[in-house]
Amino acid sequence: MTIKSQTEWQQEVIAYAKELKLPMIRKLAAEHASEANLEDSSYEAFLAQLLQKECDARRESARYHRIRRAEFPQKKYLEDLSVEDLPNDAQKKLSNLKSLDFIREGRNAIFSGNPGTGKSHIAIGLGMKACLEGYKVWFTTVPILVNRIKETRAENTLRNFQSRFEKYDLVIADEMGYISFDKEGAEQLFTHLSLRAGRKSTIITSNLSFERWGEIFQDEVMTAAMIDRLTHQAHIVNMNGSSYRMKETEEWLNAQ
Structure with missing residues:
Protein backbone atom coordinates (compact mmCIF):
# COMPACT_ATOMS: atom_id res chain seq x y z
CA MET A 1 0.00 0.00 0.00
CA THR A 2 1.33 3.40 -0.96
CA ILE A 3 2.17 5.61 2.01
CA LYS A 4 0.51 8.99 1.65
CA SER A 5 0.82 12.18 3.60
CA GLN A 6 -2.05 13.67 5.55
CA THR A 7 -2.45 16.34 2.89
CA GLU A 8 -2.69 13.73 0.15
CA TRP A 9 -5.37 11.81 2.08
CA GLN A 10 -7.31 15.04 2.57
CA GLN A 11 -7.12 15.76 -1.14
CA GLU A 12 -8.48 12.29 -1.89
CA VAL A 13 -11.37 12.77 0.55
CA ILE A 14 -12.19 16.07 -1.12
CA ALA A 15 -12.05 14.48 -4.58
CA TYR A 16 -14.31 11.58 -3.57
CA ALA A 17 -16.73 13.95 -1.83
CA LYS A 18 -16.93 16.04 -4.97
CA GLU A 19 -17.61 12.99 -7.15
CA LEU A 20 -20.28 11.76 -4.74
CA LYS A 21 -21.80 15.26 -4.48
CA LEU A 22 -21.15 15.70 -0.75
CA PRO A 23 -20.35 19.43 -0.56
CA MET A 24 -20.31 19.78 3.24
CA ILE A 25 -17.90 16.88 3.63
CA ARG A 26 -15.71 18.38 0.92
CA LYS A 27 -15.78 21.71 2.74
CA LEU A 28 -15.34 20.50 6.32
CA ALA A 29 -13.31 17.29 6.10
CA ALA A 30 -9.90 18.87 6.75
CA GLU A 31 -11.17 21.05 9.60
CA HIS A 32 -12.95 18.15 11.32
CA ALA A 33 -9.96 15.87 10.85
CA SER A 34 -7.75 18.39 12.68
CA GLU A 35 -10.28 18.70 15.50
CA ALA A 36 -10.63 14.91 15.74
CA ASN A 37 -6.85 14.54 16.05
CA LEU A 38 -6.72 17.15 18.81
CA GLU A 39 -9.62 15.54 20.70
CA ASP A 40 -8.43 12.00 19.98
CA SER A 41 -11.88 11.13 18.61
CA SER A 42 -12.67 7.71 17.26
CA TYR A 43 -12.96 7.14 13.53
CA GLU A 44 -16.66 6.43 14.03
CA ALA A 45 -17.25 9.74 15.84
CA PHE A 46 -15.34 11.66 13.17
CA LEU A 47 -17.32 10.04 10.36
CA ALA A 48 -20.68 10.44 12.14
CA GLN A 49 -20.08 14.14 12.75
CA LEU A 50 -19.17 14.73 9.10
CA LEU A 51 -22.23 12.83 7.88
CA GLN A 52 -24.43 14.75 10.31
CA LYS A 53 -23.22 18.05 8.82
CA GLU A 54 -23.99 16.77 5.33
CA CYS A 55 -27.47 15.63 6.34
CA ASP A 56 -28.20 18.91 8.13
CA ALA A 57 -27.16 20.88 5.06
CA ARG A 58 -29.32 18.75 2.78
CA ARG A 59 -32.35 19.13 5.02
CA GLU A 60 -31.87 22.90 5.13
CA SER A 61 -31.46 23.03 1.36
CA ALA A 62 -34.63 20.95 0.90
CA ARG A 63 -36.57 23.31 3.18
CA TYR A 64 -35.34 26.31 1.24
CA HIS A 65 -36.35 24.79 -2.10
CA ARG A 66 -39.79 23.70 -0.82
CA ILE A 67 -40.47 27.26 0.36
CA ARG A 68 -39.19 28.75 -2.91
CA ARG A 69 -41.30 26.37 -5.02
CA ALA A 70 -44.38 27.12 -2.91
Missing part, protein backbone atom coordinates in the same frame (compact mmCIF):
# COMPACT_ATOMS: atom_id res chain seq x y z
CA GLU A 71 -44.44 30.63 -4.46
CA PHE A 72 -45.58 32.45 -1.32
CA PRO A 73 -46.09 36.17 -2.03
CA GLN A 74 -44.18 36.87 1.18
CA LYS A 75 -42.92 34.95 4.16
CA LYS A 76 -45.33 34.99 7.08
CA TYR A 77 -44.90 32.87 10.19
CA LEU A 78 -47.49 31.70 12.71
CA GLU A 79 -45.17 32.89 15.46
CA ASP A 80 -45.64 36.48 14.25
CA LEU A 81 -49.39 36.38 14.81
CA SER A 82 -50.89 38.29 17.71
CA VAL A 83 -53.27 35.47 18.62
CA GLU A 84 -55.31 37.54 21.07
CA ASP A 85 -56.21 39.93 18.21
CA LEU A 86 -57.57 37.16 15.98
CA PRO A 87 -61.31 36.44 15.76
CA ASN A 88 -62.52 34.16 18.58
CA ASP A 89 -63.09 31.14 16.37
CA ALA A 90 -59.54 31.38 14.97
CA GLN A 91 -58.10 31.59 18.49
CA LYS A 92 -59.93 28.38 19.43
CA LYS A 93 -58.96 26.40 16.34
CA LEU A 94 -55.43 27.63 15.59
CA SER A 95 -53.70 25.24 17.97
CA ASN A 96 -55.27 22.21 16.30
CA LEU A 97 -54.43 23.50 12.82
CA LYS A 98 -50.81 24.16 13.82
CA SER A 99 -50.38 20.44 14.47
CA LEU A 100 -50.82 19.97 10.68
CA ASP A 101 -52.92 16.88 11.35
CA PHE A 102 -55.37 18.17 8.76
CA ILE A 103 -52.69 17.75 6.09
CA ARG A 104 -51.85 14.23 7.24
CA GLU A 105 -55.58 13.41 7.13
CA GLY A 106 -56.17 15.07 3.75
CA ARG A 107 -58.73 17.51 5.16
CA ASN A 108 -59.41 21.05 4.00
CA ALA A 109 -59.37 24.26 6.02
CA ILE A 110 -61.59 27.18 5.05
CA PHE A 111 -61.11 30.66 6.51
CA SER A 112 -64.11 32.85 5.81
CA GLY A 113 -64.72 36.39 7.04
CA ASN A 114 -64.31 40.08 6.51
CA PRO A 115 -61.04 41.58 5.16
CA GLY A 116 -58.02 42.26 7.34
CA THR A 117 -58.66 39.65 10.03
CA GLY A 118 -55.60 37.47 9.38
CA LYS A 119 -56.90 34.88 6.92
CA SER A 120 -53.97 35.06 4.49
CA HIS A 121 -51.41 35.36 7.29
CA ILE A 122 -52.67 32.17 8.94
CA ALA A 123 -52.84 30.37 5.59
CA ILE A 124 -49.28 31.33 4.61
CA GLY A 125 -48.04 30.59 8.13
CA LEU A 126 -49.50 27.09 7.98
CA GLY A 127 -47.98 26.67 4.52
CA MET A 128 -44.55 27.77 5.74
CA LYS A 129 -44.74 25.37 8.67
CA ALA A 130 -45.77 22.58 6.31
CA CYS A 131 -42.76 23.29 4.06
CA LEU A 132 -40.42 23.17 7.04
CA GLU A 133 -41.88 19.80 8.04
CA GLY A 134 -41.36 18.27 4.62
CA TYR A 135 -44.67 18.79 2.84
CA LYS A 136 -44.99 19.95 -0.77
CA VAL A 137 -46.99 23.18 -0.82
CA TRP A 138 -48.22 25.57 -3.49
CA PHE A 139 -49.71 29.02 -2.88
CA THR A 140 -51.92 30.78 -5.38
CA THR A 141 -54.81 33.19 -5.45
CA VAL A 142 -58.06 31.86 -6.88
CA PRO A 143 -58.06 34.34 -9.79
CA ILE A 144 -54.47 33.40 -10.70
CA LEU A 145 -55.35 29.70 -10.43
CA VAL A 146 -58.25 30.09 -12.85
CA ASN A 147 -56.05 32.01 -15.32
CA ARG A 148 -53.30 29.38 -15.01
CA ILE A 149 -55.79 26.62 -15.78
CA LYS A 150 -57.05 28.46 -18.86
CA GLU A 151 -53.50 29.11 -20.06
CA THR A 152 -52.43 25.48 -19.72
CA ARG A 153 -55.60 24.38 -21.47
CA ALA A 154 -54.85 26.70 -24.38
CA GLU A 155 -51.26 25.42 -24.51
CA ASN A 156 -52.34 21.76 -24.35
CA THR A 157 -50.44 21.27 -21.09
CA LEU A 158 -53.51 20.99 -18.87
CA ARG A 159 -52.97 17.33 -18.05
CA ASN A 160 -49.44 17.99 -16.78
CA PHE A 161 -50.72 20.87 -14.66
CA GLN A 162 -53.51 18.70 -13.23
CA SER A 163 -51.02 15.98 -12.36
CA ARG A 164 -48.83 18.43 -10.40
CA PHE A 165 -51.87 20.08 -8.82
CA GLU A 166 -53.16 16.74 -7.50
CA LYS A 167 -49.85 15.79 -5.90
CA TYR A 168 -49.24 18.81 -3.67
CA ASP A 169 -49.73 17.90 -0.02
CA LEU A 170 -51.23 21.35 0.50
CA VAL A 171 -52.62 23.91 -1.94
CA ILE A 172 -53.46 27.37 -0.58
CA ALA A 173 -56.09 29.08 -2.73
CA ASP A 174 -56.31 32.64 -1.43
CA GLU A 175 -58.92 35.30 -2.15
CA MET A 176 -61.96 33.26 -3.10
CA GLY A 177 -64.68 35.79 -3.81
CA TYR A 178 -62.74 38.87 -4.87
CA ILE A 179 -63.81 38.39 -8.49
CA SER A 180 -66.47 36.24 -10.16
CA PHE A 181 -65.77 33.87 -13.05
CA ASP A 182 -67.23 33.06 -16.40
CA LYS A 183 -68.79 29.61 -16.86
CA GLU A 184 -65.56 28.02 -18.13
CA GLY A 185 -63.50 29.41 -15.26
CA ALA A 186 -66.02 28.27 -12.65
CA GLU A 187 -66.20 24.77 -14.13
CA GLN A 188 -62.41 24.40 -14.32
CA LEU A 189 -61.95 25.62 -10.73
CA PHE A 190 -64.59 23.15 -9.54
CA THR A 191 -62.92 20.32 -11.47
CA HIS A 192 -59.43 21.02 -10.14
CA LEU A 193 -60.44 21.46 -6.51
CA SER A 194 -62.52 18.29 -6.78
CA LEU A 195 -59.41 16.37 -7.88
CA ARG A 196 -57.98 16.87 -4.38
CA ALA A 197 -61.17 16.36 -2.36
CA GLY A 198 -60.82 13.68 0.31
CA ARG A 199 -57.19 12.92 -0.58
CA LYS A 200 -55.07 16.07 -0.32
CA SER A 201 -55.51 19.25 1.70
CA THR A 202 -56.58 22.62 0.37
CA ILE A 203 -56.78 25.87 2.31
CA ILE A 204 -59.35 28.35 1.03
CA THR A 205 -59.60 31.93 2.23
CA SER A 206 -62.68 33.95 1.35
CA ASN A 207 -64.21 37.28 2.28
CA LEU A 208 -67.66 35.88 1.47
CA SER A 209 -69.87 33.60 3.54
CA PHE A 210 -70.94 30.34 1.87
CA GLU A 211 -74.40 31.83 1.27
CA ARG A 212 -72.77 34.34 -1.12
CA TRP A 213 -70.55 31.92 -3.07
CA GLY A 214 -73.24 31.85 -5.74
CA GLU A 215 -72.06 35.35 -6.64
CA ILE A 216 -68.71 33.84 -7.65
CA PHE A 217 -69.88 30.83 -9.64
CA GLN A 218 -73.20 32.19 -10.90
CA ASP A 219 -74.63 28.68 -10.92
CA GLU A 220 -76.61 27.39 -7.95
CA VAL A 221 -76.03 23.71 -8.67
CA MET A 222 -72.26 24.12 -9.11
CA THR A 223 -72.05 26.34 -6.04
CA ALA A 224 -73.83 23.75 -3.89
CA ALA A 225 -71.58 20.98 -5.23
CA MET A 226 -68.42 23.04 -4.64
CA ILE A 227 -69.36 23.86 -1.06
CA ASP A 228 -70.29 20.22 -0.40
CA ARG A 229 -66.94 18.95 -1.72
CA LEU A 230 -64.78 21.54 0.01
CA THR A 231 -66.48 21.47 3.41
CA HIS A 232 -66.79 17.70 3.83
CA GLN A 233 -64.96 16.93 7.10
CA ALA A 234 -63.15 20.26 6.72
CA HIS A 235 -62.04 22.74 9.38
CA ILE A 236 -64.30 25.78 8.98
CA VAL A 237 -62.95 28.91 10.68
CA ASN A 238 -65.13 31.99 11.12
CA MET A 239 -62.83 34.96 10.56
CA ASN A 240 -65.35 37.75 11.11
CA GLY A 241 -63.94 40.23 13.58
CA SER A 242 -61.97 43.43 13.97
CA SER A 243 -59.41 44.19 11.28
CA TYR A 244 -56.08 42.71 12.34
CA ARG A 245 -54.39 44.60 9.52
CA MET A 246 -55.90 47.93 10.57
CA LYS A 247 -54.63 47.44 14.12
CA GLU A 248 -51.11 46.78 12.81
CA THR A 249 -51.34 49.92 10.64
CA GLU A 250 -52.44 52.04 13.60
CA GLU A 251 -49.57 50.70 15.75
CA TRP A 252 -47.10 51.47 12.97
CA LEU A 253 -48.42 55.00 12.56
CA ASN A 254 -48.29 55.62 16.32
CA ALA A 255 -44.67 54.47 16.38
CA GLN A 256 -43.58 57.02 13.74
Whole structure:
Protein backbone atom coordinates (compact mmCIF):
# COMPACT_ATOMS: atom_id res chain seq x y z
CA MET A 1 0.00 0.00 0.00
CA THR A 2 1.33 3.40 -0.96
CA ILE A 3 2.17 5.61 2.01
CA LYS A 4 0.51 8.99 1.65
CA SER A 5 0.82 12.18 3.60
CA GLN A 6 -2.05 13.67 5.55
CA THR A 7 -2.45 16.34 2.89
CA GLU A 8 -2.69 13.73 0.15
CA TRP A 9 -5.37 11.81 2.08
CA GLN A 10 -7.31 15.04 2.57
CA GLN A 11 -7.12 15.76 -1.14
CA GLU A 12 -8.48 12.29 -1.89
CA VAL A 13 -11.37 12.77 0.55
CA ILE A 14 -12.19 16.07 -1.12
CA ALA A 15 -12.05 14.48 -4.58
CA TYR A 16 -14.31 11.58 -3.57
CA ALA A 17 -16.73 13.95 -1.83
CA LYS A 18 -16.93 16.04 -4.97
CA GLU A 19 -17.61 12.99 -7.15
CA LEU A 20 -20.28 11.76 -4.74
CA LYS A 21 -21.80 15.26 -4.48
CA LEU A 22 -21.15 15.70 -0.75
CA PRO A 23 -20.35 19.43 -0.56
CA MET A 24 -20.31 19.78 3.24
CA ILE A 25 -17.90 16.88 3.63
CA ARG A 26 -15.71 18.38 0.92
CA LYS A 27 -15.78 21.71 2.74
CA LEU A 28 -15.34 20.50 6.32
CA ALA A 29 -13.31 17.29 6.10
CA ALA A 30 -9.90 18.87 6.75
CA GLU A 31 -11.17 21.05 9.60
CA HIS A 32 -12.95 18.15 11.32
CA ALA A 33 -9.96 15.87 10.85
CA SER A 34 -7.75 18.39 12.68
CA GLU A 35 -10.28 18.70 15.50
CA ALA A 36 -10.63 14.91 15.74
CA ASN A 37 -6.85 14.54 16.05
CA LEU A 38 -6.72 17.15 18.81
CA GLU A 39 -9.62 15.54 20.70
CA ASP A 40 -8.43 12.00 19.98
CA SER A 41 -11.88 11.13 18.61
CA SER A 42 -12.67 7.71 17.26
CA TYR A 43 -12.96 7.14 13.53
CA GLU A 44 -16.66 6.43 14.03
CA ALA A 45 -17.25 9.74 15.84
CA PHE A 46 -15.34 11.66 13.17
CA LEU A 47 -17.32 10.04 10.36
CA ALA A 48 -20.68 10.44 12.14
CA GLN A 49 -20.08 14.14 12.75
CA LEU A 50 -19.17 14.73 9.10
CA LEU A 51 -22.23 12.83 7.88
CA GLN A 52 -24.43 14.75 10.31
CA LYS A 53 -23.22 18.05 8.82
CA GLU A 54 -23.99 16.77 5.33
CA CYS A 55 -27.47 15.63 6.34
CA ASP A 56 -28.20 18.91 8.13
CA ALA A 57 -27.16 20.88 5.06
CA ARG A 58 -29.32 18.75 2.78
CA ARG A 59 -32.35 19.13 5.02
CA GLU A 60 -31.87 22.90 5.13
CA SER A 61 -31.46 23.03 1.36
CA ALA A 62 -34.63 20.95 0.90
CA ARG A 63 -36.57 23.31 3.18
CA TYR A 64 -35.34 26.31 1.24
CA HIS A 65 -36.35 24.79 -2.10
CA ARG A 66 -39.79 23.70 -0.82
CA ILE A 67 -40.47 27.26 0.36
CA ARG A 68 -39.19 28.75 -2.91
CA ARG A 69 -41.30 26.37 -5.02
CA ALA A 70 -44.38 27.12 -2.91
CA GLU A 71 -44.44 30.63 -4.46
CA PHE A 72 -45.58 32.45 -1.32
CA PRO A 73 -46.09 36.17 -2.03
CA GLN A 74 -44.18 36.87 1.18
CA LYS A 75 -42.92 34.95 4.16
CA LYS A 76 -45.33 34.99 7.08
CA TYR A 77 -44.90 32.87 10.19
CA LEU A 78 -47.49 31.70 12.71
CA GLU A 79 -45.17 32.89 15.46
CA ASP A 80 -45.64 36.48 14.25
CA LEU A 81 -49.39 36.38 14.81
CA SER A 82 -50.89 38.29 17.71
CA VAL A 83 -53.27 35.47 18.62
CA GLU A 84 -55.31 37.54 21.07
CA ASP A 85 -56.21 39.93 18.21
CA LEU A 86 -57.57 37.16 15.98
CA PRO A 87 -61.31 36.44 15.76
CA ASN A 88 -62.52 34.16 18.58
CA ASP A 89 -63.09 31.14 16.37
CA ALA A 90 -59.54 31.38 14.97
CA GLN A 91 -58.10 31.59 18.49
CA LYS A 92 -59.93 28.38 19.43
CA LYS A 93 -58.96 26.40 16.34
CA LEU A 94 -55.43 27.63 15.59
CA SER A 95 -53.70 25.24 17.97
CA ASN A 96 -55.27 22.21 16.30
CA LEU A 97 -54.43 23.50 12.82
CA LYS A 98 -50.81 24.16 13.82
CA SER A 99 -50.38 20.44 14.47
CA LEU A 100 -50.82 19.97 10.68
CA ASP A 101 -52.92 16.88 11.35
CA PHE A 102 -55.37 18.17 8.76
CA ILE A 103 -52.69 17.75 6.09
CA ARG A 104 -51.85 14.23 7.24
CA GLU A 105 -55.58 13.41 7.13
CA GLY A 106 -56.17 15.07 3.75
CA ARG A 107 -58.73 17.51 5.16
CA ASN A 108 -59.41 21.05 4.00
CA ALA A 109 -59.37 24.26 6.02
CA ILE A 110 -61.59 27.18 5.05
CA PHE A 111 -61.11 30.66 6.51
CA SER A 112 -64.11 32.85 5.81
CA GLY A 113 -64.72 36.39 7.04
CA ASN A 114 -64.31 40.08 6.51
CA PRO A 115 -61.04 41.58 5.16
CA GLY A 116 -58.02 42.26 7.34
CA THR A 117 -58.66 39.65 10.03
CA GLY A 118 -55.60 37.47 9.38
CA LYS A 119 -56.90 34.88 6.92
CA SER A 120 -53.97 35.06 4.49
CA HIS A 121 -51.41 35.36 7.29
CA ILE A 122 -52.67 32.17 8.94
CA ALA A 123 -52.84 30.37 5.59
CA ILE A 124 -49.28 31.33 4.61
CA GLY A 125 -48.04 30.59 8.13
CA LEU A 126 -49.50 27.09 7.98
CA GLY A 127 -47.98 26.67 4.52
CA MET A 128 -44.55 27.77 5.74
CA LYS A 129 -44.74 25.37 8.67
CA ALA A 130 -45.77 22.58 6.31
CA CYS A 131 -42.76 23.29 4.06
CA LEU A 132 -40.42 23.17 7.04
CA GLU A 133 -41.88 19.80 8.04
CA GLY A 134 -41.36 18.27 4.62
CA TYR A 135 -44.67 18.79 2.84
CA LYS A 136 -44.99 19.95 -0.77
CA VAL A 137 -46.99 23.18 -0.82
CA TRP A 138 -48.22 25.57 -3.49
CA PHE A 139 -49.71 29.02 -2.88
CA THR A 140 -51.92 30.78 -5.38
CA THR A 141 -54.81 33.19 -5.45
CA VAL A 142 -58.06 31.86 -6.88
CA PRO A 143 -58.06 34.34 -9.79
CA ILE A 144 -54.47 33.40 -10.70
CA LEU A 145 -55.35 29.70 -10.43
CA VAL A 146 -58.25 30.09 -12.85
CA ASN A 147 -56.05 32.01 -15.32
CA ARG A 148 -53.30 29.38 -15.01
CA ILE A 149 -55.79 26.62 -15.78
CA LYS A 150 -57.05 28.46 -18.86
CA GLU A 151 -53.50 29.11 -20.06
CA THR A 152 -52.43 25.48 -19.72
CA ARG A 153 -55.60 24.38 -21.47
CA ALA A 154 -54.85 26.70 -24.38
CA GLU A 155 -51.26 25.42 -24.51
CA ASN A 156 -52.34 21.76 -24.35
CA THR A 157 -50.44 21.27 -21.09
CA LEU A 158 -53.51 20.99 -18.87
CA ARG A 159 -52.97 17.33 -18.05
CA ASN A 160 -49.44 17.99 -16.78
CA PHE A 161 -50.72 20.87 -14.66
CA GLN A 162 -53.51 18.70 -13.23
CA SER A 163 -51.02 15.98 -12.36
CA ARG A 164 -48.83 18.43 -10.40
CA PHE A 165 -51.87 20.08 -8.82
CA GLU A 166 -53.16 16.74 -7.50
CA LYS A 167 -49.85 15.79 -5.90
CA TYR A 168 -49.24 18.81 -3.67
CA ASP A 169 -49.73 17.90 -0.02
CA LEU A 170 -51.23 21.35 0.50
CA VAL A 171 -52.62 23.91 -1.94
CA ILE A 172 -53.46 27.37 -0.58
CA ALA A 173 -56.09 29.08 -2.73
CA ASP A 174 -56.31 32.64 -1.43
CA GLU A 175 -58.92 35.30 -2.15
CA MET A 176 -61.96 33.26 -3.10
CA GLY A 177 -64.68 35.79 -3.81
CA TYR A 178 -62.74 38.87 -4.87
CA ILE A 179 -63.81 38.39 -8.49
CA SER A 180 -66.47 36.24 -10.16
CA PHE A 181 -65.77 33.87 -13.05
CA ASP A 182 -67.23 33.06 -16.40
CA LYS A 183 -68.79 29.61 -16.86
CA GLU A 184 -65.56 28.02 -18.13
CA GLY A 185 -63.50 29.41 -15.26
CA ALA A 186 -66.02 28.27 -12.65
CA GLU A 187 -66.20 24.77 -14.13
CA GLN A 188 -62.41 24.40 -14.32
CA LEU A 189 -61.95 25.62 -10.73
CA PHE A 190 -64.59 23.15 -9.54
CA THR A 191 -62.92 20.32 -11.47
CA HIS A 192 -59.43 21.02 -10.14
CA LEU A 193 -60.44 21.46 -6.51
CA SER A 194 -62.52 18.29 -6.78
CA LEU A 195 -59.41 16.37 -7.88
CA ARG A 196 -57.98 16.87 -4.38
CA ALA A 197 -61.17 16.36 -2.36
CA GLY A 198 -60.82 13.68 0.31
CA ARG A 199 -57.19 12.92 -0.58
CA LYS A 200 -55.07 16.07 -0.32
CA SER A 201 -55.51 19.25 1.70
CA THR A 202 -56.58 22.62 0.37
CA ILE A 203 -56.78 25.87 2.31
CA ILE A 204 -59.35 28.35 1.03
CA THR A 205 -59.60 31.93 2.23
CA SER A 206 -62.68 33.95 1.35
CA ASN A 207 -64.21 37.28 2.28
CA LEU A 208 -67.66 35.88 1.47
CA SER A 209 -69.87 33.60 3.54
CA PHE A 210 -70.94 30.34 1.87
CA GLU A 211 -74.40 31.83 1.27
CA ARG A 212 -72.77 34.34 -1.12
CA TRP A 213 -70.55 31.92 -3.07
CA GLY A 214 -73.24 31.85 -5.74
CA GLU A 215 -72.06 35.35 -6.64
CA ILE A 216 -68.71 33.84 -7.65
CA PHE A 217 -69.88 30.83 -9.64
CA GLN A 218 -73.20 32.19 -10.90
CA ASP A 219 -74.63 28.68 -10.92
CA GLU A 220 -76.61 27.39 -7.95
CA VAL A 221 -76.03 23.71 -8.67
CA MET A 222 -72.26 24.12 -9.11
CA THR A 223 -72.05 26.34 -6.04
CA ALA A 224 -73.83 23.75 -3.89
CA ALA A 225 -71.58 20.98 -5.23
CA MET A 226 -68.42 23.04 -4.64
CA ILE A 227 -69.36 23.86 -1.06
CA ASP A 228 -70.29 20.22 -0.40
CA ARG A 229 -66.94 18.95 -1.72
CA LEU A 230 -64.78 21.54 0.01
CA THR A 231 -66.48 21.47 3.41
CA HIS A 232 -66.79 17.70 3.83
CA GLN A 233 -64.96 16.93 7.10
CA ALA A 234 -63.15 20.26 6.72
CA HIS A 235 -62.04 22.74 9.38
CA ILE A 236 -64.30 25.78 8.98
CA VAL A 237 -62.95 28.91 10.68
CA ASN A 238 -65.13 31.99 11.12
CA MET A 239 -62.83 34.96 10.56
CA ASN A 240 -65.35 37.75 11.11
CA GLY A 241 -63.94 40.23 13.58
CA SER A 242 -61.97 43.43 13.97
CA SER A 243 -59.41 44.19 11.28
CA TYR A 244 -56.08 42.71 12.34
CA ARG A 245 -54.39 44.60 9.52
CA MET A 246 -55.90 47.93 10.57
CA LYS A 247 -54.63 47.44 14.12
CA GLU A 248 -51.11 46.78 12.81
CA THR A 249 -51.34 49.92 10.64
CA GLU A 250 -52.44 52.04 13.60
CA GLU A 251 -49.57 50.70 15.75
CA TRP A 252 -47.10 51.47 12.97
CA LEU A 253 -48.42 55.00 12.56
CA ASN A 254 -48.29 55.62 16.32
CA ALA A 255 -44.67 54.47 16.38
CA GLN A 256 -43.58 57.02 13.74
